[in-house]
Amino acid sequence: MTRKSLLEPDARTRRRGAAEKRFRAYGAIAIAIGLGFLVVLLTTIIVNGRGAFQQTYLSVPVYLDPAKLDKTGNRDPQEIAKVSTFGYTPLINEALLSQVQSLNIDTPLDSASDMKALVSPSAAALLRDRVIANPQLIGDTVTFNLLAASRVDGYLKGRVARADVTRDKNIDAPHLDIVDALREAGLAQKGFNSAFITGADASESRPEQAGMGVAILGSLAMMAVVLILSLPIGVAASIYLEEFAPRNRWTDLIEVNISNLAAVPSIVFGILGLAAFIQFAHLPQSAPLVGGLVLTLMTLPTIIISTRASLKSVPPSIRDAALGVGASKMQAVFHHVLPLAMPGILTGTIIGIAQALGETAPLLLIGMVGYIATNYPDGIQSAFLDPNSAMPAQIFEWAKRADPAYYERAWGGIIILLLVLLAVNLIAILLRRRFERRW
């Protein structure tokens, strides 16, 4: 026979080698496509949302006029509290006007009420809170770091162009001149917007004040419920179905049910949650506990299906080995099969959590969408039972709001959501890596 050279692959081997390369390339291309989309998505998110992490502040010395804030003059906190935020707004406007005048900025704006376009409506509340906390400040001139209005903030971030403001009834070109001058004077400064991460939701008219903090807590509370319930229940159900269940009608029914539940639209889980948890069990509206329960039901099929798939793939010789030394079936499963199936279980958990963390539709029905995440919970119980929103609901809400500044916040919120998702899943990802092994 002729001796073939190893170094010179024959035609068939070459063809097979090419097929092999192609096959491998398909894999690489598939991953590249996936990662490519991820990059595009993440870039979009980051480019759009970056701005939310910066915020402009104006530093303004405000004269806290006793004539307006404490008409009786006896610094009685009860009396002072009667002055509403509407009483503080003029003080701020006056202060801004005098600052503009003292800086000799050339501007056609000469009335105090023209200045309200510069600062956030939240400024008045800030002043009022400070004054009520320290009544003796009245009569002094105190320098406050006030949130700039969203248009001003947008101007400094490049989101609002000069050409645009001509038709904007909220702000005019002269305002921008003032902002330029203030910036030159160092009185308008951009800084890291930590309030965006820690703050509460704000109303439509104050995008500059809005933050995700409360919604993050709401989401975390829900995820706690989901993890505590859906992981054990899901794994337990899978173990029963895969390892113990006799093959009969009842288990068939369960099996079909589970795959069917995976196809039930999330909004239907919302309908169920509303009926079962709120109307029947009388749990409170808008509570993260209820949200968590609904999301648990929604993630269960995902976890069960993936867990069953990986239980199935554990070779039977492992079970034999355990049974052979006198382990019970239960012990064989919990000691040997389950650890080997762990990667798949964790993957199911990771995907399930990801899905649950990003889901909005069912929250719509149990009242977690809207203007809700405004009060920090005061304690564990309140974190689960008091009305709260969730991150995706908050993002969904912001994305709808009219002011384009909210659009930026919505994207910024997505960045936070993804970071939280990564943090929540990090343990699972690391654990999975530990459990992955070939045999």
Place this chain on the structure above:
Amino acid sequence: MSLTVLALILIALGMTAYVSGRARALASAGGDSRALHSLPRYYGAHAAMLALVPAVGILALWLVAQPLVLSGAVSGMLPESNDSGLMLSDVRRVADGLDAVVSKRVVTADEARALEADGTLRALLAGVGAPLASDVSAPVLAAAQEWRRLDARGDLIMAAVALIAALAGLAIAWRRTDKNMRARNRVESGVRMLLIAAASIAVLTTIGIILSLVFTTIEFFRIYPASEFFFGTTWSPSFGGGSELGVLPLLWGTLYISVIALLVAVPIGLFSAIYLSEYASPRVRGIVKPLLEVLAGIPTIVYGLFALLTVGPLLLSVFGRDGLGWMQAGTAVMTAGLVMGIMLIPFVSSLSDDIMGGVPQALRDGSYGLGATKSETIRQVVLPAALPGIVGAVLLAASRAIGETMIVVLGAGAAAKLGLNPFDAMTTVTAKIVSQLTGDADFASPEALVAFALGMTLFVITLGLNVIALWIVRRYREQYE
């Protein structure tokens, strides 16, 4: 005794049972754990199980049953009327309000019992945050007082019964425990019951879904003809009435979009899984896999916006009027399908990767040893061995595709259409469930109720598909084995 205290006592009893059961078993074996039938901890668990399970079960049943029994008991005290259900809930509200009044120490318990049905009662209850729709009538108050009396007595009996059950369980465990008792078997059958219970939650959920949909669905069919709903080919709700609510275009849209999504997700996901599990180094895999999983974690609204702002215009520039001319607008079946497919990639890739990782190396070696290339090994040995799991992953992805909403709303448009062109706008059942449920139609109108009928229809259809899928898988498996 409040429920919390009762629960704490029960937990304490459970722990006592564990410790004593374990100790008694060891004592019966003369301190030598090897002489026991099972490990000592099983005896402890067995005792705790006996002490807690019946008690907790009684507690749970009692908590559900008591209000029903009480309703029956007091309903006789109420005047005959056609809205007795409403009255009964009034009774409960008054009773709860009185409880609140007492617990907030506005009045003493004795005073509360002596209250009269006059105008002050409503204000009194309002003071503790218990709103009433109207003033309290005498029969309602009487019934409420009776309710409170029975309720208090019921609570007391419940606590007593639960505690007795726990103690009895403890005693039985104590008596039974000795070194020959099959503690492990007993505990394991307990655990098995737990597993069954967990599996049954799926059925309960299904029942819950059906219950929460079925009544409104029936209501819908009462005001809208079922034949038009199931066989109508037009979907055009309108506020003024005269809506046409044919489900066919929606079902078609659901199917079409899901199929396109799967055509994207399954090949990409499967090839990614193959690459990750068979070609990639552990380091690459450790990074890429979680990265791909981020795709499943991006909120669907982002995908929706992505479809609307990026993919739609992109497709339009190729297939639109300036290109091939097949596409009218950016929103289309194709747009939504593509984007949904991207979202589903990790559903296929991650799970399949885990499952292929579970295929024993010896099988791969066997194939390599015959001179197979890696790709041949994967296609002919690894994939078939992993097939059951991969099918599960694909079914999961398909299920998600059917249930997805946001991407469809933003990517596929809101128009319900029956057509073949994948570049036309269409919409799905789920999208319409959301829009009709949160829409502005008044809530007893067919336009709002149709959401429930849609939910029910989709539920039944997917159930049918799953039954068929199970049947096919079974047949296939039988042939294979």
Place this chain on the structure above:
Amino acid sequence: MDPMQDMRNDTHKMSAKGVDVWYGDTHAIKDVSVELEDRCVTAFIGPSGCGKSTFLRCLNRMNDTIEICRVEGDIHLDGQDIYDRRVDPVQLRARVGMVFQKPNPFPKSIYDNVAYGPRIHGMARTRADLDSLVEQSLRQAALWDEVKDRLAAPGTGLSGGQQQRLCIARAVATQPEVLLMDEPCSALDPIATAQVEELIANLTEDFCVAIVTHSMQQAARVSQKTAFFHLGNLVEYGSTDQIFTNPTDKRTESYITGRIG
């Protein structure tokens, strides 16, 4: 009924009567009756595929795990029917240990492989107890010297013969009354084989051992009784001496004289 009463006064540790086994429609074991005596080694020999493993797996109900497998007939351990509904197969398997034909170590460390049985049966009270039990079992299986420095390494990273001995050590560690060994020495070199045979001889002082082997020499060396299977039938069963020197059945004779191994 007092189980003690049920025990007959013979030395049969296990007895099988009229056992039939089907895999689906395949009739793998046909009406086999055998007694395993206590303190005695019984060898099962016969051509490949004749049903030796299947029969062995009946003796500790490992066949329960194969869905398509159906067992009929009576099998008794100490006079008690092991297929009785009241019998816990788990407890049975703790008493009737098994070494499988294909080595199947757990994907865990070598130590944990051996310690698994003792742990779930609560056989060691202290960590030191367990350590010494593991060491003793590994020594009995003639593996200790090779692995003593890497007890924490995975059991799946051992050579074929090492894995086989690991599985023997694992089975021995639970100290079963009956030990079923399915070709325990197939992957072992002569020295290791001798050590395992010594182990078997030692075990017989207290226990009952059944061993499947293809080596006539081994059967002759270690066993007191031999059963010859052919195509699912038990062709001949008797003392090893008699079977090897004076077989009554022609098939036995031709199988033994065709000896090569």
Place this chain on the structure above:
Amino acid sequence: MDPMQDMRNDTHKMSAKGVDVWYGDTHAIKDVSVELEDRCVTAFIGPSGCGKSTFLRCLNRMNDTIEICRVEGDIHLDGQDIYDRRVDPVQLRARVGMVFQKPNPFPKSIYDNVAYGPRIHGMARTRADLDSLVEQSLRQAALWDEVKDRLAAPGTGLSGGQQQRLCIARAVATQPEVLLMDEPCSALDPIATAQVEELIANLTEDFCVAIVTHSMQQAARVSQKTAFFHLGNLVEYGSTDQIFTNPTDKRTESYITGRIG
């Protein structure tokens, strides 16, 4: 360079020079040099865990699949370095076939198990060709009679020895030039063993066979050359006659005389 020039005119089919193998930090093979001659059976013997399988797996680069395994030294097939970067291990393995120590049938039908290799190498042009190739291979592995009625049944449902023969049939079906067999008869009864040995003898007419065995008798019967391994070292290599009758190394002698198997 003409590859033909590169080939030396000796009869060495394969040659290994100074081969070292590490599993992580474990030095499993230490500076081993061996030549496998064409049309000749070489037996590898040695105690369990000494590195026989490891060395065998070097010869067709199966060790490539073990991540922690590192191979050094030169191994040549027909004078060509098989660890050359230009060598496609796939082509190599088609020419150097392997039967593994643990039977590992694919979870496919018996037929597909055997047809797998011929299919990927395009060895049969028609279905009938393939059928006859499968039959012939199964016959060579002495399995045909037992499975001819259930070729469509899964290979994993066979008995241990049947699985082993199935794996032999699978390897033979691809008609490799060199066949590496890692204890091919460990689970086989004497008759089947004889048939496999006959197969080996037949194969030697054209091919080169390397076989790992624990049975000295088998080594003596089937092989012309024998290599004795000990603790990763090649202690002695020479003609089987010489090794068995007149070993030069004391370790060899003690291993062989301690013979039992």
Place this chain on the structure above:
Amino acid sequence: RDNVQVAGSSTVLPYASIVAEAFGENFDYPTPVVESGGSSAGLKRFCEGVGANTIDIANASRAMREREVAACAENGVTEIIEVRIGYDGIVFASQLDGPAFTAFTPGDWYGALAPKVMVDGALADNTRTMWSEVNADLPEVEIAAFIPGTKHGTREVFEEKVLLQGCEDTGAMQAMMDGGMDEDAAHDACISVRTDGRSVDIDGDYTETLARIGSNPEGVGVFGLAFYENNTDTLKVATMNGVEPTTESISSGEYPVSRPLFFYIKKAHIGVIPGLKEFAEFFVADEVAGPDGPLANYGLVSDPELAETQATVAEEKTMQGGM
């Protein structure tokens, strides 16, 4: 429960949230919770009954329907206070760089979107593709209208005040009735839109419409006044009957397309849920809902009859049919 709970219309949500926020800042009560989800869904929950586990206020971008009042009563919600907070202007706008629509009339919209229109005095299939074919004063661009989907209350307003009006103005309604249709059928025909893709339903929010306009220079979309005023940097508003939509022109009734916004209070909860009445009064107070208040500032067209509304709230006057 110690906070006020509000749910309902997403159109009212911005205003309710502005008020809730200011309320939380100025009062010692916790900030009310305002959920969105749609007028209908909000009213449904509102009508589930009285009690701490039901909401106190429902927002609606339309008046409560009789069927809903009845359903409420069935569940014991009998005393409902209706509060009208102002008007929502509905505007038409196109891309800032796009064509200017300065001559819209309801008739033009009908002529562009209806499946059958009047051509030379007779009904004919609508084959128009350009706005200029509808009305020579309109720019010569393709018809691409993004109108609210059938889930939105705005759609109803659009149908009634634009399409139906246009139908009547152009004489199409008369022609249909002459052609043998009864009034109901003609009404339905008047408010239907063509299905060839020239008119696109938007089930999402105004942000989606904005995105559609953003990627289609010739598109015209329907927006709320408040939304438009916040996005003047990208949108160009169209006039209707020659009137540009502003808070002034809408409140004077000059600009024809607008709708009232409401919220509904459960009287049974007043005095029980702390801060409920204070919140309602604060909502309609002059400094909040008045023409210079933050709501108007944001885009609400304030109600010229605000004083009456304030009185309604102060006196807790329930709707007709209430006790």
